[in-house]
Amino acid sequence: MPEGLYYTREHEWVKLEGNLARVGVTDYAQDKLGDVVYVELSEVGKQVKQLAESKAKEMELGAVESIKAVSTVHSPLSGAVKETNATLQERPELINTSPYNEGWICLIEPRALEAELKNLMDAKAYAEYLKGLE
Amino acid sequence: MNYQQARWAEPLIFELSKLGRAWPPPSEKLLKSVNIPKKLLRRRLELPEVSEPQVVRHYTRLSQMNWGVDSGFYPLGSCTMKYNPKICEELAGLETVACIHPHQSEDTVQGALELMYKLEKYLAEIAGVSRVTLHPSAGAHGEFLGMHIIRAYHRFKEEGQRTEVIVPDSAHGTNFASAAMAGFNVVVVPSDVRGRVDLDALKNAVSDRTAALMLTNPNTLGLFEDQILEITDIFHSAGGILYHDGANLNGIMGKTRPGDMGFDIVHYNLHKTFSTPHGGGGPGSGPIGVTRELERFLPVPVVEYDQKHNRYYLDYDRPDSIGKINGFYGNFGVLVKAYAYILLMGADGLTEAAETATLNANYIMRKLLGVKGYELKFDSERPCKHEVAFSAEPLKRETGVTVRDIAKRLLDYGVHAPTYYFPPIVPEVLMIEPTETEPKEELDHFVDALKAIVEEARSRPEKLRTAPHATAIGRLDEVKASREPVLSWRMHRRLKG
Numbered sequence: 242m243p244e245g246l247y248y249t250r251e252h253e254w255v256k257l258e259g260n261l262a263r264v265g266v267t268d269y270a271q272d273k274l275g276d277v278v279y280v281e282l283s284e285v286g287k288q289v290k291q292l293a294e295s296k297a298k299e300m301e302l303g304a305v306e307s308i309k310a311v312s313t314v315h316s317p318l319s320g321a322v323k324e325t326n327a328t329l330q331e332r333p334e335l336i337n338t339s340p341y342n343e344g345w346i347c348l349i350e351p352r353a354l355e356a357e358l359k360n361l362m363d364a365k366a367y368a369e370y371l372k373g374l375e
Numbered sequence: 376m377n378y379q380q381a382r383w384a385e386p387l388i389f390e391l392s393k394l395g396r397a398w399p400p401p402s403e404k405l406l407k408s409v410n411i412p413k414k415l416l417r418r419r420l421e422l423p424e425v426s427e428p429q430v431v432r433h434y435t436r437l438s439q440m441n442w443g444v445d446s447g448f449y450p451l452g453s454c455t456m457k458y459n460p461k462i463c464e465e466l467a468g469l470e471t472v473a474c475i476h477p478h479q480s481e482d483t484v485q486g487a488l489e490l491m492y493k494l495e496k497y498l499a500e501i502a503g504v505s506r507v508t509l510h511p512s513a514g515a516h517g518e519f520l521g522m523h524i525i526r527a528y529h530r531f532k533e534e535g536q537r538t539e540v541i542v543p544d545s546a547h548g549t550n551f552a553s554a555a556m557a558g559f560n561v562v563v564v565p566s567d568v569r570g571r572v573d574l575d576a577l578k579n580a581v582s583d584r585t586a587a588l589m590l591t592n593p594n595t596l597g598l599f600e601d602q603i604l605e606i607t608d609i610f611h612s613a614g615g616i617l618y619h620d621g622a623n624l625n626g627i628m629g630k631t632r633p634g635d636m637g638f639d640i641v642h643y644n645l646h647k648t649f650s651t652p653h654g655g656g657g658p659g660s661g662p663i664g665v666t667r668e669l670e671r672f673l674p675v676p677v678v679e680y681d682q683k684h685n686r687y688y689l690d691y692d693r694p695d696s697i698g699k700i701n702g703f704y705g706n707f708g709v710l711v712k713a714y715a716y717i718l719l720m721g722a723d724g725l726t727e728a729a730e731t732a733t734l735n736a737n738y739i740m741r742k743l744l745g746v747k748g749y750e751l752k753f754d755s756e757r758p759c760k761h762e763v764a765f766s767a768e769p770l771k772r773e774t775g776v777t778v779r780d781i782a783k784r785l786l787d788y789g790v791h792a793p794t795y796y797f798p799p800i801v802p803e804v805l806m807i808e809p810t811e812t813e814p815k816e817e818l819d820h821f822v823d824a825l826k827a828i829v830e831e832a833r834s835r836p837e838k839l840r841t842a843p844h845a846t847a848i849g850r851l852d853e854v855k856a857s858r859e860p861v862l863s864w865r866m867h868r869r870l871k872g
Contacts, residue, residue, distance in 0.1 A: 275796075276853070278854055278857035278858050279857070279858070308853045308854060308857055309796040309799075310796065310799050333858075334854070
């Protein structure tokens with residue numbers, strides 16, 4: 242479990258890089274999904290909202306499709322999508338082989354970072370959360 | 376384990392083709408008689424030219440390398456792969472059935488219309504609804520039609536703001552897709568610890584935006600939604616419509632009726648419950664039945680009976696109808712098979728089918744409970760319905776062997792794998808639906824195979840990870856199949872260069 246990242250209950254991770262936030266899905270998520278065959282990326286410029294109790298379209302950052310299931314990627318933060326990982330179109334398997342690095346999904350410019358970080362977990366809390374799911 | 380599937384190095388029939396080998400070639404007379412306009416005639420037809428014995432051998436060999444309900448046990452949960460009586464095939468193949476044309480005049484197809492009219496009546500009686508349409512050509516087509524009727528109803532009541540369809544997280548994937556395709560917003564409600572719809576979450580999700588609830592009962596875990604009367608009450612008082620996904624009708628047929636539970640629209644899969652072959656991509660048939668209030672919205676045409684003139688006819692004069700959803704009227708061949716099946720079984724026979732299907736599923740459930748490696752996540756105390764969803768998560772945790780490995784290995788024991796990885800709310804799930812047509816020996820063999828596989832997972836897991844071994848083709852590369860599908864022989868030929 243990489244330290245220094247923030248995590249959601251829906252198994253997305255966030256890494257702060259200057260005034261941007263890099264987003265991907267966790268190792269746990271890719272393991273549950275199995276072999277990823279397709280990644281649907283959101284449009285650059287899309288305004289997204291932080292994932293809340295009731296999910297809605299404006300919280301969606303795209304979708305990850307495996308041979309088992311299709312899973313929506315929810316936005317861990319509110320803001321604008323600045324860049325998406327185009328490599329995933331050709332090599333969706335990066336989500337499986339390198340979920341925290343090469344398999345990143347997009348870069349977001351957060352709108353309310355300070356306030357929203359409180360809704361996310363750190364590595365320790367996420368590890369505890371995963372234990373509860375077993 | 377004595378199973379060994381045939382292995383033929385069988386080429387494509389196109390690769391067997393040699394010019395001039397087809398016999399007899401189409402005669403000049405025949406070619407003239409079909410009278411195709413010159414501009415539509417093609418100079419070269421890419422049809423394989425092979426002799427009759429070549430054709431017979433080719434397809435016999437392919438069938439020997441395949442698995443179907445005619446070759447053995449096929450407990451594919453939520454698909455109801457019951458045995459299809461051959462007499463139904465025979466009847467649907469009669470020249471008078473197979474060769475009629477939808478453009479024939481009504482006077483020449485009175486028998487066909489009568490069959491459809493009566494089949495509608497039987498289905499309405501089975502599900503407790505007022506009227507049935509046989510139009511939909513598949514289960515999802517029925518769902519899509521249901522969604523359109525729901526929209527038409529709310530617009531008719533001037534409640535166009537009802538744009539949300541509520542779907543439980545255990546539902547079939549088509550439910551979410553059909554609602555979304557029909558333009559509704561999908562609201563997902565979770566299951567509770569008993570594997571039923573979470574009633575509190577459901578109450579919270581309902582509002583004046585609610586258009587409908589799509590529910591499968593028994594649900595995809597094989598559990599009966601025992602709070603169904605309360606659920607239908609909540610929806611009806613909120614002004615919503617209740618849609619019943621009939622994929623699991625085989626578990627309750629003749630015992631209870633969705634209409635009596637309070638459902639307004641009830642869907643049937645004739646290709647599951649009413650025993651017509653499926654699994655190869657069709658043709659399917661997914662009729663829906665509706666309450667009296669919703670009848671006016673049914674698609675056209677509707678089969679009617681004119682008592683005075685003792686004549687059946689197609690009625691297009693229905694001003695509130697949502698319109699046409701099919702080129703003509705349903706998949707007629709499938710309707711004939713379902714009609715024959717219902718007559719063959721009779722009311723008692725259909726009830727007995729549901730009872731035996733349920734008994735068989737419970738037999739497997741009891742036999743597997745306590746086998747280390749498998750567990751039931753929900754409600755193991757009470758009987759299930761016609762299917763049971765075991766989790767193989769304990770085995771994965773212990774040995775690393777996944778439910779996919781188990782499924783593939785089952786083929787080596789001469790058993791088709793149950794549905795796995797669905798429903799997604801159960802990790803490492805095996806959804807087992809034995810159906811009513813299987814004898815005890817077959818069920819015992821299946822349970823023994825699942826037990827043997829647990830032992831193998833501990834003693835020689837590699838054998839499982841590389842399974843199947845006794846089939847014509849071994850472990851497939853599912854990732855490659857998803858990413859680079861080869862869907863026609865032309866694509867295949869291009870790839871081969």
